[in-house]
Amino acid sequence: MPETAALRRLVPAGPPNLIGLTREQLEAALLAAGAPERQLRMRAQQLWGWLYQRGVRDFSEMTSLSKEFRRFLSENFRISRPEIVARQLSADGTRKYLLRIEGGHEVETVYIPEEDRGTLCISSQVGCTLTCSFCHTGTQVLVRNLTPAEIVGQILVCRDDLGEWPVAGERPPERRLLSNVVLMGMGEPLYNFEGVRDAMQVAMDGEGLSLSRRRITLSTSGVAPMIGRAGEEIGALLAISLHATTDEVRDKLVPINRKWPIAELLAACRAYPRLSNSERITFEYVMLKDVNDSDADAKRLVKLIAGIPAKINLIPFNPWPGAAFERSSWERIEAFAEIVNRAGYASPVRTPRGQDILAACGQLKSATERGRKSAAQVAAEVAGL
Numbered sequence: 201m202p203e204t205a206a207l208r209r210l211v212p213a214g215p216p217n218l219i220g221l222t223r224e225q226l227e228a229a230l231l232a233a234g235a236p237e238r239q240l241r242m243r244a245q246q247l248w249g250w251l252y253q254r255g256v257r258d259f260s261e262m263t264s265l266s267k268e269f270r271r272f273l274s275e276n277f278r279i280s281r282p283e284i285v286a287r288q289l290s291a292d293g294t295r296k297y298l299l300r301i302e303g304g305h306e307v308e309t310v311y312i313p314e315e316d317r318g319t320l321c322i323s324s325q326v327g328c329t330l331t332c333s334f335c336h337t338g339t340q341v342l343v344r345n346l347t348p349a350e351i352v353g354q355i356l357v358c359r360d361d362l363g364e365w366p367v368a369g370e371r372p373p374e375r376r377l378l379s380n381v382v383l384m385g386m387g388e389p390l391y392n393f394e395g396v397r398d399a400m401q402v403a404m405d406g407e408g409l410s411l412s413r414r415r416i417t418l419s420t421s422g423v424a425p426m427i428g429r430a431g432e433e434i435g436a437l438l439a440i441s442l443h444a445t446t447d448e449v450r451d452k453l454v455p456i457n458r459k460w461p462i463a464e465l466l467a468a469c470r471a472y473p474r475l476s477n478s479e480r481i482t483f484e485y486v487m488l489k490d491v492n493d494s495d496a497d498a499k500r501l502v503k504l505i506a507g508i509p510a511k512i513n514l515i516p517f518n519p520w521p522g523a524a525f526e527r528s529s530w531e532r533i534e535a536f537a538e539i540v541n542r543a544g545y546a547s548p549v550r551t552p553r554g555q556d557i558l559a560a561c562g563q564l565k566s567a568t569e570r571g572r573k574s575a576a577q578v579a580a581e582v583a584g585l
């Protein structure tokens with residue numbers, strides 16, 4: 201029997217999970233289970249508060265609700281989060297969670313504390329159907345979209361672990377430990393559009409998790425036709441994994457480029473709603489030794505993005521076992537950053553975080569899946585691109 205089928209049988213399907221439903225879906229679920237129609241609004245509102253402001257994990261904790269209604273809820277629904285299989289703490293404070301989701305699949309989520317913020321890097325898929333040649337996740341064979349419950353669940357699990365749920369009667373602290381979300385974990389968020397959109401709607405709701413639209417960044421490898429819709433329907437800040445300045449090189453690094461080449465991708469960026477100096481696009485650029493890191497590349501890069509309110513995030517390549525690339529030297533990265541900077545673009549170099557626990561960009565890959573493709577297979581695929 202295939203491993204996944206065997207694992208799926210271990211996880212009971214159970215009643216519907218309330219986590220991850222939008223308010224409308226929550227009302228519809230209550231109605232379908234027999235809740236009186238005239239109470240739907242109020243009931244959904246009450247539940248919303250308990251689930252997302254207080255983070256309760258059991259209906260019995262919803263003490264403002266009548267015993268009878270709590271029984272109705274527990275008979276018809278569940279509150280279920282991904283299960284933490286392993287939690288690793290890096291020397292720099294980064295926390296990496298390996299989470300088990302329904303079907304026995306595993307995904308990784310990384311919490312990165314910084315001085316002025318705490319960012320949760322969340323996954324949108326198990327694995328990724330795309331095969332960017334420098335990315336560890338791209339070597340993972342098994343792929344499925346995460347449900348909104350599993351996407352929102354990553355935020356809830358992290359807040360549980362940080363102990364960041366307000367206590368009744370106490371004022372919440374001014375500074376939030378989990379203040380920002382980046383969709384930069386495993387998977388291509390725009391290949392799971394509805395799942396990501398609904399989950400972000402829940403995350404942004406002002407009466408719940410209350411994360412501002414401008415504290416959420418969606419990173420795409422370049423699914424050009426979905427970028428406009430992402431702006432309209434999600435409205436998060438946009439990050440683009442550009443990584444190269446010619447189609448020839450980008451075809452090799454980010455193979456989706458063959459479908460939507462650089463010009464098409466940048467046209468979609470130029471049309472992104474609400475683009476302004478305060479809502480700039482982040483272009484991510486992984487620094488690969490002798491591949492995309494020359495002065496000529498830096499100069500081409502600033503020409504390509506001319507006119508787009510943007511910043512360039514330079515990401516030193518994070519190695520993983522079997523990778524066919526090397527990280528550019530610090531002198532090279534600095535020289536590249538300098539050219540971009542002189543052209544008027546902020547060019548922060550992303551400090552690799554949590555490297556000791558393989559939590560840095562592109563290193564995510566759940567343990568069960570590790571080693572499915574051999575280094576030789578990946579090298580052959582890269583060579584054949």
Ligand code: SAH
Binds near residue numbers: 332335336421518
């Ligand atoms: N799939 C989406 C989001 C996840 S990847 C995307 O590709 O945009 C988050 C960022 O890490 C992307 O810019 C990705 O290209 C980059 N990345 C992937 N592998 C990396 C590696 N080994 N070292 C450094 N950055 C990497």
Ligand code: SF4
Binds near residue numbers: 328337338386387441
């Ligand atoms: Fe997928 Fe992003 Fe990795 Fe490319 S870089 S394989 S799109 S996760």
